[in-house]
Amino acid sequence: MRKIVYFGFVTVMTVLLSPQLISKADNSTDSLSKLISCNPSLAETDYYRIENNWQDHLSKMNMPASITVSSKTLKANKQQFLNHCEIVYGTPYDVNSASSKQQQWKYDMNGELQPVYSGFTENGVLYNNWRFPDTYDYETWTKDADWTYRPWDTSTDTYASQVAQYKGSRPEYETPPPRSTSYASPSYPGFSRIDELNRAVDRFYVKHNASGSSNPRGYFTLAPNTQEGVTLTGNNLNNYASVYLFPTKYSPGIFTMYSHAPDGIYRYTDYTIPAHKNPMLDRDLAIDPSYFVINPNDPKHTNTPINSIKVKVLNKGMTTEEDVELHYGFNGTEYCTTFDISEYSASKIITLTTGQKSCNDTSNTEPLKYHKTNKRTSNVPFKAEINPTNSNPIDETNTTNNSGQWNVKVNNPNAKITVKANDKDNIEVQIHNHMIKKVNSTCPTSSSSYEICLGSGNPTQARVKVYDTKWTSTTSDDQLVYNEPLSFTNLSANDPYSGYKTIELSTDIKNKLGTSITDPQRFIKYRVETTLPYYKGEVDFNGNSMYSDNQDDDFFVVKPPLLSFDTCRDAPSTYDVITSGTSDLHKMCIGKYPKFPSTYAEGGMGTYFFAKYRFFPLPMPKYNIDNLGNDEQSLTLTEDNNSIDEHESFLFYPTSSKKTSSPTHNMKDLPGPYIDDGHYTYRGRMFPTSASFNFEIQSINTKEDGTEIPSTVAIGQVSYSIPSSCYDQAYLDIEHKKGCDEITFFLPNTQENMQERPEDYTSDSINYRTDQITDTKIPFLNSGKHTFELKAYERQEYRYQHWTDNDVWSTPQWYGVQIEK
């Protein structure tokens, strides 16, 4: 069945003008339609037809104004350029006189005379005109034709008979020459013969199929050829295609396939491979991703001033571009400037010295600085993008290469030392190496290193000092009792940015201090001070010099040995205690020594009264409680800080019932700092900040009728303020250590308080923290029954967190509402 339909003329021009033709193999993503279509605006042709502009255009394309072929000067054909966007030299009329070929003409379907050859390429090769009409012209011709396999192969049986019959519309018979000698080789960089063949357009399909414009490859890919049984792509097509002309940058290629046509004659059909660039329409700007210069070179710390950043822009298109926007900045910032680039295939280095906030306002700038990062070392991306809104030029053929991104390393080196002294048996020092390199035992001298020591000293040696504070808040009167170096080597070599080293100091300190660390008659508050060498370039995350964390201190309290309590009272039920574990939680304990005192008159030593008191936030978080013996308990918080559960253990602002009032109040009628929709967004607890303890010791005299008549032996008050360092910086909790959530104190025995005392008893103690406990004895005068009463008053303040955008609770903050309980 011959499905051949004859058409008078075949015009491929219209077919190939389709706008959606996509080049599969073209890495630059230029569409085939853009490459081979030619529908320039009047403004464009008005520009290019002016001779000076045309010559300038040729020059900038690096194309000659004329070439010489067979001693004939052939000018670049402006008319062909304007009509077909092709760079052709000479005209169809020059073919006969400048080559051995004979020109031939046919009308295409638009009534336009089409020559076989449009002229010559810039290399002097005849320029095949792909618009020249075919004998056969219907949709499936590519699929249905009986193509000749390797038509240039003279060894085949049919070659001789075919050669004699090859007949096309050209003026001479087309005998396929041996491929090795006469056929063209691809010349466009990066494109092999197969790559180029895979860009071929099935002009028959595109012309006759309604969806042809969206699939210009047509039956080269849609279906196998019915006669040959193979899909005409890649190496298959290579076995049929005689490529006379491969495309260049601005000229299309053409290949011929030979077939045994329905009329019984061997004929040929030409196919087009589009040029790689459209010399009129192509506009393509790009950023060179391999070029990026920042001064000063990275790495530098956050906010280090930048003198200049240089990026390279390229004009790969065919148009001089002016006032093109270049957007740039580190991640999260965007500045803008404009540039001109007037040369084709030109590059231009743009030097950025300021952050220009508006594209058109060169005066509205701010300094360029190394970007902020909350990491000790980080690669911060710097991005530059040309024409991001595609507004100038508006018709770039390829915008995928318009942006570049480079990582700029920002180093915020820092070293930190922390000490945690819960008690004499639990003292730990942590040395954090947030420097960029391993801390070595010698100070490097290279300026590229961050471990350069400031001043003298061993860079791998910290120092630990322990002072007896004598219970004063000032450090000037502290008594140094321990002073030793603390060595560390090769710290965190494998993970220098987050590593730290933990050193247990308890044993060392106890060994050095010996038995003097405790005193049988007094509490001792020790301060542990640790210092780390200063290293070069230590900064915080804002780039400010940061050495304050090269030292840290903490305290621990040593109680007298053999101290035990007579009785304890558990946390009251009104605290709504939420606990886990096996023990009841002690709130207060009291005791005395000796347990069975004798009177002063009896020569008794007097009696110490002492109490232990524990502070809790309210509502109380959930704790694990472990008994440690001798009335000692260890508390561990079990709360998940990033959870929004356990609502009953927090005070929220505002309450749901009152959130519409103003100011909003919580359930305890405390005015909240926030209005509207804040419920469950702000949570807090009341925290004790200080306490006073009123005590009274009474002697109970019993009358004969059994009536008990109390008389005061001693009365007084002890006050205590919780150090600010005792409040947890991450949790709504108070640190669980002596001196923070737990205090143990002896009752003072001041002159004013003492109701009964011997005449010679003259000591006047102020409070338990500074005085020897020998001065706080109660010198009982009379024997008999005595009572001891202790009442505690706490001052509490509200401390809260808010739920952040990062889905975590914030660092706790104080809010100044106070109550007494």
Place this chain on the structure above:
Amino acid sequence: MKKILIILLSTLLFVPQISYAASSSNQTWTLVDEVWDGAGVSRTYINKDKKQHYVFLPVPEKSIKTISSNENPLLEAKKILALGYIQQDYNERFSELMNDYLLPFNTKPELSKELKESFYKDENKIYSYIKENLEKPSKYSFDENTFGNFSDRLSNFSDLNDYSFKSVKDYVDNFKPHTFNNNKESDSNEVLYFGIIISILITFLVLWIKKPRR
């Protein structure tokens, strides 16, 4: 019946005009613009599908400076080209210059309304220039190298040989200067409209003549 016949006949008198006016197709190209582009006359044609076609008529290189310095370089270029074509006996090129022929479509183009007046005024001046200078020796060479890639077009193919170009002599001898009424030449469409009105008048006249006989 006679009445209808007369009406039809009167209408038919002007059918050619109507047919001509309605026959525009994509092969009908109209010259819409021409400029001096610095090296020749650059023309823009457009068809009914708004497709553009550009034609470039190069001048001898030695004439470029003279033409460019003229206050009306387009007219000066056309005068030099016209004279050169005549002296070289390039009939086809002369036809093209006079907008009587468009090569790739092998057709006679039209002239846009906007361009008509200036084009005809130029034409008058060109013919005057030709008559004044025809016998003088040519100032410029119109050989192949001068024209570069636009030489001897017709000799390349035989398809156009059947196109009946007027000889240059015919052009010159038969040229009648254009006249301008209120600076406007009559439009072919005006002839058409005039014909339709006349047809209507004849129809009424026939009806009026027959009526008294009833």
